[in-house]
Amino acid sequence: MAPRRVMVAMSGGVDSSVAAALLCEKGFDVTGVTLKLWRSESGCCTAADADDARAVARRLGIRHYVLDYETEFREAVVVPTIEGYIAGETPNPCIECNRMIKFRLLIERANALGCAFLATGHHARISRIACGGHRLLRAVDQAKDQSYVLYMLGQEELASMLFPVGEMTKDRVRAEAARLGLRTAEKFDSQDVCFAPDSMRDFLEREAAGALVPGEIRDAAGAVIGTHDGAALFTVGQRRGVGAPTGRRVYVTEIEAGDGVVKVGERGDLDARSIRASDATWVSGVPPELGAPVEVKARYGAHPVSGRLNEIGDHHFRVDLDAAVWAPAPGQALVCYQGEELLGGGTIRSWSAFAQPGVESAADRVHVGDEPVHRQTPCSRNWRH
Known part of the structure; x- marks a missing residue:
């Protein structure tokens, strides 16, 4: 394997374009690849994006290939996303795309092509420490930090990853692209899900119409106050x-997918002080110590909130918070940091309106498989486990 050979995942955006350019300037033997994941004329991963990536590769004088992973993407990302919404959750397809496609299949392809590294345009940083391990850090540009969607990366992946723009602000990235004459210098960042460029509701109505069953909307007291066209069309926190027709602002507080019931309440009903997550992964390969102080994010653009890891299992953890996190949605990621370092994360399963310091007693928990689950109480919100 050539130590200076690197594969760059080129989305057709400015960040990955500059990532490829910087590696060229550093003397790497660079090959650019663009993923064909979905047939769409808007959002990300379009034919126009592939054309932009190809033009940048031509400008840089590097090889460029389009890799067709449409079948794998549908099976590993699209179908589970649909299933998650049908189950009453709010999946994050970008995280699953990173987990299953970009940092699994692409690393395998890079290795097959004799590349020592896979590079992307993500705004995050990797710190290689003296003992040979690796730390995953927030980006220099906090406003553009993308570490949240990378929490599943472990030591094996980080050893073969490069994030060339993680040390740069977005303005500097654009300035570099302009200096190099790259056509992506002023290209807008895509915020859309590639397979749902209009809205997730439109996508579900098209792709999962058979699973959309009309049901009831109920208030906190259980009274029926309306009807809906399908519980999968809602997400926790939605207004x-x-x-x-209540005459006041109400928010989705709970989705009982099995019964087709959507519950609504006041904004304050969604303040969480304790959050439980499953499918946990830790960057170092081992979880932090029980009781460790952390800052957590329960959605991509959220500000971190401090708390403590007061329960840790093989595949789950619970964080008790110093301040409320609003509307943590089952299916979204709960990601743990200490300062600028990302420790790991998992998938939100349930939350409580009250912090529960210390280790819970067995009387306060039931188990489903190896997952401890709160018993339902009047002061908690516990949905799907």
Whole structure:
């Protein structure tokens, strides 16, 4: 394997374009690849994006290939996303794309091509420490930090990853692209899900119409106050489009997918002080110590909130918070940091309105498989486990 050979995942955006350019300037033997994941004319991963990536590769004088992973993407990302919404969750398809496609299949392809590294345009940093391990850090540009969607990376992946723009601000990235004459210098960042460029509701109505069953909207007391066209069309914390004629603002507080019931309440009903996550992964390969102080994010653009890891299992953890996190949605990621370092994360499963310091007693928990689960109490919100 050539130590200076690197594969760059080129999305057709400015960040990955500059990542490829910087590696060229550092003397790497660079090969650019663009993923064909979905047939779409808007959002990310379009034919126009592939054209932009190809033009940048031509400008840089590097090889460029388009890799067709449409079948793998549908099986590993799209289908589980649909299933998650049907189950009443709010999946994050970008995280699953990173986990299953970009940092699994692409690393395998890079290795097959004799590349020592896979590089992407993510705004995050990797710190290689003296003992040979690796730390995953927030980006220099906090406003563009993308470490949240990279929490599943472990030591094996980080050893073969490069994030060339993680040390740069977005303005500097664009300035570099302009200096190099790259056509992506002023290209807008895509915020859309590639397979749902209009809206997730439109996508689900098209792709999962058979699973959309009309049901009831109920208030906190259990009274029926409206109807809906399918529980999968809602997400926890949603206000717009709820369709409950209450005369006041109400928010989705709970989705009982099995019964087709969407529950609504006041904004304050969604303040969480304890959050439980499953499918946990830790960057170092081992979890932090029980009781360790952390800052957590329960959604991509959220500000971190401090708390403590007061329960840690083989594949789950619980964080008790110093301040409320609003509307943590089952299916989204709960990601743990200490300062600028990302420790790991998992998938949100349940939350409580009250912090529960210390280790819970067995009387306060039931178990489903190896997952401890709160018993339902009047002061908690516990949904799907």
